[in-house]
C-alpha cells in the first residue's frame with residue numbers, strides 16, 4: 001500500500017483535521033466551572049480521557065481559541081477556582097450540550113443559554129448538570145500548556161473527589177453502556193451513538209477484570 005504523507009509544521013487547522021479524523025470516537029466531557037461573578041460556565045471537550053484510578057485522575061485538553069487567540073473561559077475559571085465538574089454527553093442531552101459550546105462573552109451562563117439545569121455539588125462550588133446521569137466533582141491537579149497561539153492546547157488534569165451516578169443506569173454497581181447511552185465525537189460534524197455495543201472476552205486472565 002502506498003500512503004500519502006504530511007508534515008505537521010503548517011497551519012494548525014491542517015494538523016487538527018488529522019487529530020479529529022484519527023482519534024475517534026472521542027468521549028465528550030461537559031465541563032462546568034464557576035465564573036468570577038458566581039454565574040455558571042459549561043462547555044464540551046472531546047479531547048478527554050481517564051488517567052489514573054487511584055488517585056482518580058481525569059484529563060481534558062482545551063485549545064487556544066482560533067478566532068482571537070484567547071484562552072477559553074473554562075481554563076480561566078479552573079486556574080482561578082481550582083475546581084470543576086465533569087458531566088457527560090448522552091443521547092438525551094447532546095443537542096443542548098452542543099448549544100452550550102457556543103462561544104458566549106465571559107460571564108454569560110451557558111446553562112441558561114442552552115436550557116440546562118445546574119444543581120449543587122457536594123465538595124466543589126462548580127455546579128453539576130442535572131441532565132447528565134454521571135458527574136465527577138474534581139479538584140484541579142495540573143496544567144501543561146503547549147503554546148499561546150490559536151490551536152495550541154493545554155492539558156488539564158483533575159482529581160475526582162466525588163462521583164454521582166443516576167442509579168437507573170447501573171446494574172450490580174456497574175454503569176451499563178446501553179442505559180447510560182453516551183454520545184461521542186468524530187471528525188467535522190460527525191457524532192457517534194453507542195447503540196451497537198459488542199462484547200469480547202479479555203484474553204489475559206491475569207489482568208484485573210473487576
Ligand SMILES: Cc1cc2nc3c(=O)[nH]c(=O)nc-3n(C[C@H](O)[C@H](O)[C@H](O)COP(=O)(O)O)c2cc1C
Nearest residue numbers: 043044045046047061062063072073074101102103
Ligand atoms: C462536542 C464538542 C466537543 C468539543 N471539544 C473541544 C475540545 O476538545 N477542545 C476545545 O478547545 N474545544 C472543544 N470544543 C469547543 C468548545 O466547547 C467551545 O470553544 C466552548 O465555547 C468553550 O467554552 P468556554 O469558553 O466557556 O470554555 C468542543 C465543542 C463541541 C460541540
